[in-house]
Amino acid sequence: MTTPYPPEDREKVVTKLPTELRRELKVRAAELGTDIQTAVAEGVEAWREAKDRPVVDTAGGTSFATYLPTGLYGKLKKDCTVQKITYNQGLAQSIRLWLDTHPSPAPRPPRTTGARRIVYGNQKGGVGKTSTSAGTSQAIGEMGHRTVLIDFDPQGHLTKQLGYQMLDIDAPSLAKHMLGEAKGELRDLLVPIKGGDFEDRLWLLPACKDAFLLDAKLATSRTVRIKETALEKALEPLEQDFDYIVIDCPPSLGYTMDTALYYGRTREGEEPNTSGVVIPVLAEDTSADAYDMLYDQIQDLIEDMGIDIALLGFVVNMYDSRKGYVATSSLEEWQNIGDPPVLAVIPELKEQREAVRMKQPLLAYEPDCEQSMVMRTIARKVIG
Structure with a gap:
């Protein structure tokens, strides 16, 4: 563009x-x-x-x-x-x-592989997985696509930042559905995210603290035959109702992350880079170290399962060139990787922090700020 x-x-x-x-x-x-x-x-x-x-x-x-x-x-x-x-x-x-x-282009052919799946992951915490997955989901909703945003982190930062309550520890949850322990329909847990031009197109699956035990339970569960498929089986009932499923992952390299990475794989009959992983990072060395660990995990899963997982790109978050050489040289190193590409650079500005403080979606709180514009850029590049 x-x-x-x-x-x-x-x-x-x-x-x-x-x-x-x-x-x-x-x-x-x-x-x-x-x-x-x-x-x-x-x-x-x-x-x-x-x-x-x-x-x-x-x-x-x-x-x-x-x-x-x-x-x-x-x-x-x-x-x-x-x-x-x-x-x-x-x-x-x-x-x-x-x-x-400038009329709308011809509609795309019907999906044959379910909703497109975008996984936001990085082993390091504090890099902006929550803010970028939320902002991108809001932008995708603005574009007219029915979208589910999943808080897959037991800490529940996404749920809390949007002003919603975490699911009760004894209530049905995504983790319980993954383990075959829940009654009822998963879609009954969805809550609509209000505000902005994405309203009526964006839903949240709130977090539950029981996900802290998910890794251990997946490792020992007799009801889950192939651990990596547990998330896909739980989310399958949602796929025909939505165009996009976006997952905010925990800062983890365990079974939980494996299930998310497997869910974001390229399915048979699906175009390359239709679904995959977005990696939020900071312009600093620790993010690079964390990415190396995530990359190794992805490659191990690809080899072990015989699948393809697309790396859709990096998002360099909270960038401020005034931090000097460390920030500018790190950004240059991310850009020099080339594949996956840097999808966008999100500046360090106050609007995102204010939106979190007010417990409002960024694109509803300040829809025309620079950070909101960058979220829309990421969304356009991700959906292609």
């Missing part, structure tokens, strides 16, 4: 758009692999030259921010004055015009 406008030569524009128009813009931009900022800029340029401009009902609009090439918004406002319409209406018409002239 490229943009004809230099990123450093832009100005922020804040307006109000109807919810459905904003959602449609995000979905279409994702479908076409186009940056939202570029789409809006192209729409404004086309609107200024158009003779027929579609009127948009902007009643009940909510805040929307984007960046336009410096000076373009000023030209739009002058044209709106001549047309005797509000600036909000002018920008809404521009977006509507872009949507009308």
